[in-house]
Amino acid sequence: DSGVTQTPKHLITATGQRVTLRCSPRSGDLSVYWYQQSLDQGLQFLIQYYNGEERAKGNILERFSAQQFPDLHSELNLSSLELGDSALYFCASSVVVSGRAGTDTQYFGPGTRLTVL
Amino acid sequence: DAKTTQPPSMDCAEGRAANLPCNHSTISGNEYVYWYRQIHSQGPQYIIHGLKNNETNEMASLIITEDRKSSTLILPHATLRDTAVYYCIVMNQGGSEKLVFGKGTKLTVNP
Numbered sequence: 001d002s003g004v005t006q007t008p009k010h011l012i013t014a015t016g017q018r019v020t021l022r023c024s025p026r027s028g029d030l031s032v033y034w035y036q037q038s039l040d041q042g043l044q045f046l047i048q049y050y051n052g053e054e055r056a057k058g059n060i061l062e063r064f065s066a067q068q069f070p071d072l073h074s075e076l077n078l079s080s081l082e083l084g085d086s087a088l089y090f091c092a093s094s095v096v097v098s099g100r101a102g103t104d105t106q107y108f109g110p111g112t113r114l115t116v117l
Numbered sequence: 118d119a120k121t122t123q124p125p126s127m128d129c130a131e132g133r134a135a136n137l138p139c140n141h142s143t144i145s146g147n148e149y150v151y152w153y154r155q156i157h158s159q160g161p162q163y164i165i166h167g168l169k170n171n172e173t174n175e176m177a178s179l180i181i182t183e184d185r186k187s188s189t190l191i192l193p194h195a196t197l198r199d200t201a202v203y204y205c206i207v208m209n210q211g212g213s214e215k216l217v218f219g220k221g222t223k224l225t226v227n228p
Contacts, residue, residue, distance in 0.1 A: 002160065033215065043161070043204075045215035058215055090160050092216075104210050105151075108160035 003027065004109035006091050012115045018079040021112045025072055025093030031055070032074040033094075033106060034066055038087040049074055081116045088113050120144065121205045126223045129199075135192040137222050139205030142186045149210050150181060152190045154201040155221075161204065164190065168210075195226045 003026035013019055025032050034046040045058035049068035060066075063081075068074045078085060092106040122140040129135040141150060152164040165172055165179045167188075172179045178191040192199055204221040208214050 002162070004160070035216075042220065043155075043216075043218035045217070048215065056215060088158060092161075104208070104214070105163055105166065106216060107163060110160050111158070113158075 002107040002109065004091060004093050004107055006089075006109035006112050008112060009110065010113050010115075012117065013081060014117055015081055015083060017081050017116075018077065019081065019114065021076040021078070021089050021091075021114075023074045023076070023091030023093075023109060025074070025091075026107055029093035029095050029107075030072065031094045032068055032072070033092040034060075034074070034076050035090045035092065035108075036087050037090065037111075038084075043090070046076070078114070083116050086114055086116045120207045120217070121219055123203070123205055123219065123222045125220065126225070129192075129195045129224060129226050131197060131226055131228050132194055135195040135199065135224055135226070137190040137192075137203050137205075137224060138187065139190070140187045141205070141207050144185050144207050147209055148207045150179065150185075150188050151206045151208055151216070152177070152179065153204045153206065153216070153218075154199075155204070156198075156201040161218075162201075164203075195224075197226050197228065200224060200226045 005024045007022045030051045033048045037043045046060040047066050048056040052068050063079050066076045088111045090111045092108045094106045151166040153161040155161045167179045181188045202221040
C-alpha cells in the first residue's frame with residue numbers, strides 16, 4: 001500500500017459526459033501528479049500540482065482539467081468524453097523539498113479505470 | 118521520449134536472481150536512475166533509485182556502471198509475485214520532474 005488513494009476504482013460512462021477522478025496523496029506529500037495509461041500510448045504524464053499550484057503540464061487535452069485543494073487532495077476533471085479517453089488514470093504523490101535529493105520519489109495510487117461507451 | 122533502452126521481455130526461474138539491464142547512454146551528471154514496476158494494471162510501484170553508487174534496499178539492488186551509461190536491477194530471489202513490467206527511468210532530482218515511462222521489460226518468473 002503506497003498511501004495514495006484514488007476513487008472511484010472503476011467508472012463507466014457514455015461519450016459526451018463529464019467525470020471527476022479524485023486522489024488523496026500520502027500524508028505530508030505536497031506534490032500530486034496525474035498519469036494516463038492507455039493500451040496504445042503507455043503511461044503518459046498529464047499534469048502536476050504542488051501545494052495547490054499547477055507546476056507542470058504534459059500532453060493533457062484541453063477537455064481535461066485538474067486542481068489541488070487546500071487539504072492537498074486533487075481532482076482530475078474529464079469532459080466531453082470520447083471513446084479514446086478510456087484508460088487507466090493514475091495519481092502519484094511526492095514530498096518534493098526543493099534542492100533536497102531523494103524527495104522526488106513518486107508513489108502511485110491504485111488507479112481509476114475509465115471506460116467510455 | 119524515454120531516455121532509456123530495455124529488453125522487451127525476460128524470463129527467470131523462481132528462486133533465482135533476476136538481472137534486468139537498462140541502457141541510458143545519454144544520462145547527464147545530475148540525473149538519477151529510477152526503477153519502478155507495474156504488476157498487471159496496478160499502480161506503478163517504486164523499487165529503488167541511485168545516482169552513481171550501487172544501492173540496495175529490501176526489494177532489490179541497483180548496480181550502476183562507472184560511466185553511468187547503463188545499470189542493472191537485481192532481484193536476488195525472484196518469486197512468482199515479481200512477474201511484472203519493470204521500468205527504468207532517468208530523472209533530475211530536486212526539480213519534481215515528471216516520470217517518462219518507456220515500454221519497460223516484461224519479466225516473467227516461472228515456477
